[in-house]
Amino acid sequence: MRPYLALPCFVLPLMALSHPAHSATTTINQAGQAFSETDITIKAGDHVKFMNSDGVNHNILIQSGDDDDDAKDLGVQPPGASVDALFDKAGKFKVRCHIHPSMKLSVEVQ
């Protein structure tokens, strides 16, 4: 192999490693027993940060279908705490608070 052909083969993978695809974070606030948004659209690999600005606990559930039996449970979130969720697959997700059923957020992951 000629040296000038070997260079890009070596450098390009390094460049890819040193400049990963940009991962965005969307912040959703929880206050007054409500999410700050009702619908958001993000890209696969993005994160959503849930902040609890209420004076009471919250508990995020993320479900991919109509059924919440296999929902992802982010656990109890005390006042002032934040919790991060990675949405790594495309689709439509329902986000609920297990404690406050009226808190509803739709997440579309493209």
Place this chain on the structure above:
Amino acid sequence: MAQQSKAFSPFWLAPVVACLYAPSANALPSFAAQTGQPCAACHVGAFGPQLRPYGRDFKLNGYTASDGGSHFPPIAAMTLFSFTHTNQDQPGGAARWFAPNDNFALDQASLYYAGAITRHLGAFIQTTYDGVARQYQIDNTDIRYARERDIFGIDSVWGLTLNNNPTVQDLWNSTPTWGFPYNSSPLARTPAAATRIDGSFAQNVVGLGGYVMWNDWVYTEFDLYRGLGRDIRNALGTVPVAGTDSVVDTAPYWRLAVQHDLGRANWEIGTYGIVAHILPGGASPSGKTDSFTDVAADANWQFTINPLNIASDVISTHATIIQENQDLAASALLNGTDRHGNLTTLRADASYSIAATVTPSIQLFRTAGSDNAAYWSTPNGRPGSDGAILELAYAPFGKPDSSIKWGNIRLAVQYVLYTRFDGQTQGAAHNDTLYLSAWAAWHF
């Protein structure tokens, strides 16, 4: 007052013994413990049963909302002590075992299963020792299964309810079971005439119904009730049973409400009602029954001053009007009553809860209907009663920063005044009642 042979049943000791051994470390009312929320999150004035939007959601979703921890079994207890003074003594005593006036009483001691059974199945089951009748009984019961589903692409909640009292399953405090006043003296005279849906079915029926809340806007429910037989009611401790009315056939109950939560304000307007066929005194002359059609309208409005503060001031108003049409075929044969009659009840109340701690309330009420001398147990055969109820309640705990987390207490002063009582204005004030109560609840 009719008494049962089980008046001194040892079952009444159960809640008392439970009180004595209540461990304080985990002694939160069971709903609060299950959700990790203080009482004030669900209840106006930080003490039930007046619900805030979150309390209605919790009930709508089958009492199953949870912080994910293990709280099984969700057992809670309640006691209610009182003092009653009426403007005029009641000759012979306010009740058996009680003086004609100025009575202290243990009104109730209750044990509850109140919370989730499975992820989508929950229950509110109350068993009560009635300290005035001195009787242990199964009290209000509402077992629910609820799921969230898209209906026509819109978020909705559907569910099933198995209960023993029409309106015990209702989400709003304008309907009879959970309406104001939330407690009242069992040792004061109360008006004789009331519509059937206004409490007469409690624990005498069992019903299964389905409901849907569509898009947080439209609530519909339909239930079918059957009367419980005398033996079953005896076994469940419903008092009094001997010689009381029995519900026959199936009684359909409906509920339709339009509602919405706008953040600070929430409102509801709706209708509910029931059609029931009843054997007066349990007797069936010539196979005839009395038929009652109760049609009601109701409205609610609540305003939360600061929705970000669980212990915010809250203004609440509730109103209902119940129109009952009566076809008294059986009573006309048995007792010579008029064949047809009607009764209308109107109630409206307002409260301002200050910091979920001090809650003054007022209610105006009116009942009027057709004269029926052989039917109403009133001096002149008229059913009408008018008056007002004033109340000041104090609940020191149940807020996010409360020093005591394991329970709550509600102290209240209530005054009931009558401008007309059982069809008469003269002497109506003799029935005015001062009622002091201490109501405590805690979780095991």
